[in-house]
Amino acid sequence: MTLRTLFTGISIATLLGVTMPLVTSAEPQASYGLDDHDKVVRKMTSPKSLYMLKCSGCHRVDGKGAPEAGIPPFPGFIAPLARNPDGRVYIAHVPGIVGSRLSNEQLADVLNYVIDEWAGEDASDTPRFTVEELAELRETPVTNIVEYRRDVVNQLIESGDPVADYPWP
Amino acid sequence: MLKVIERIQDALSGFVENTARRSARQFGRRSALAKMGGVMVGGAAFSALPFDRAWGATPAAGDGTFDDKSCDYWRYCALDGFLCTTAGGSKSSCPVGAEASLVSWVGTCHNPGDKRDYLISYYDCCGKTAFSGAQFCLRSEGERPAYSMGLHNDINWCMSNANKGYHCTVALVVGVAE
Numbered sequence: 001m002t003l004r005t006l007f008t009g010i011s012i013a014t015l016l017g018v019t020m021p022l023v024t025s026a027e028p029q030a031s032y033g034l035d036d037h038d039k040v041v042r043k044m045t046s047p048k049s050l051y052m053l054k055c056s057g058c059h060r061v062d063g064k065g066a067p068e069a070g071i072p073p074f075p076g077f078i079a080p081l082a083r084n085p086d087g088r089v090y091i092a093h094v095p096g097i098v099g100s101r102l103s104n105e106q107l108a109d110v111l112n113y114v115i116d117e118w119a120g121e122d123a124s125d126t127p128r129f130t131v132e133e134l135a136e137l138r139e140t141p142v143t144n145i146v147e148y149r150r151d152v153v154n155q156l157i158e159s160g161d162p163v164a165d166y167p168w169p
Numbered sequence: 170m171l172k173v174i175e176r177i178q179d180a181l182s183g184f185v186e187n188t189a190r191r192s193a194r195q196f197g198r199r200s201a202l203a204k205m206g207g208v209m210v211g212g213a214a215f216s217a218l219p220f221d222r223a224w225g226a227t228p229a230a231g232d233g234t235f236d237d238k239s240c241d242y243w244r245y246c247a248l249d250g251f252l253c254t255t256a257g258g259s260k261s262s263c264p265v266g267a268e269a270s271l272v273s274w275v276g277t278c279h280n281p282g283d284k285r286d287y288l289i290s291y292y293d294c295c296g297k298t299a300f301s302g303a304q305f306c307l308r309s310e311g312e313r314p315a316y317s318m319g320l321h322n323d324i325n326w327c328m329s330n331a332n333k334g335y336h337c338t339v340a341l342v343v344g345v346a347e
Contacts, residue, residue, distance in 0.1 A: 036279070036311070037247075037276065037277055037310065037311030038311070040277045040279075040286045040346050041277065041346070044346055044347060045347070046347045048344070049288060049344050049345065049346055049347050052275060052288050052290075052343050052344045053275050053276075053277065053288050053346065054275075054319070056273075056275060056290070056343065057272055057273045057274055057275045057290065058272050060271070060272075061343065066271040066272055066329050068271075068329075068331075069272060069328070069329035069330075071272065071329075095318065095319070096319065099317060099318050099319030099320070100319055101317075101319065101320070
């Protein structure tokens, strides 16, 4: 074997060596746009953790919200809202639910957590959300959430229930 | 107006620096190995090269992962703003004269120390003029454009407060992502 053929052999082996791993690594990334954060959230099952992640930023850790910034508090207001059928449709369409990217299972858990924590004395007569009901509620078309809320608020006022302050009355 | 331009410039320089650092971290080692491989005789050695399937996403310890004054600190994975640790505060409390925002941005960050995912709440500290010497960081990992409002962090969270001036951002651990 001359020196030249030896080098040619090395070059071919080099080419193969370089291209082979590239070919085998051309398999698609398993995530398909799901980043690590999405993966972590999808595995989350603790209603409290889900509340902390998806709701507490605005509704705050204590559920008291920031009424001066337009975020209604839960205590005293969530129970009457969740006892009204249209109120339940409204709850299923608030921005935090619509934009949450959580599954219906996770959403039902987190909504029931809010009722457990902040419905107070009314917790026992406030119906909880099931996955099936939530799926149905979310499919109910609500084109104008503010208008829809206004209608729910009027019903609550008529039945003598308390209504939280809201920046778009 | 000047302040806005300054902030945009800071954001840009922070972004460029961050990108440069990241690309250095991602590509440096591999291209060095490729060069070494070029010097080495025998093509068979190449197939044994470690191929980085993590796309450089795993942070190596010692690069600021545990330094709360560094953008690489593990708790800052979804942070966008000035570090309070470099603006007179700490990683969990606002500097004197600034108040925490009423609303905050919550995300999950992986702690390489104990390999667990934590819920981190980023509160902005408000009502105090920005300090030009503070470290600016833009990581916002997992953030989405504004059409996914629930995952959009390009917001001054001081908007909920009476004093809307932004000073810096703190990162509180508020739970475990479980």
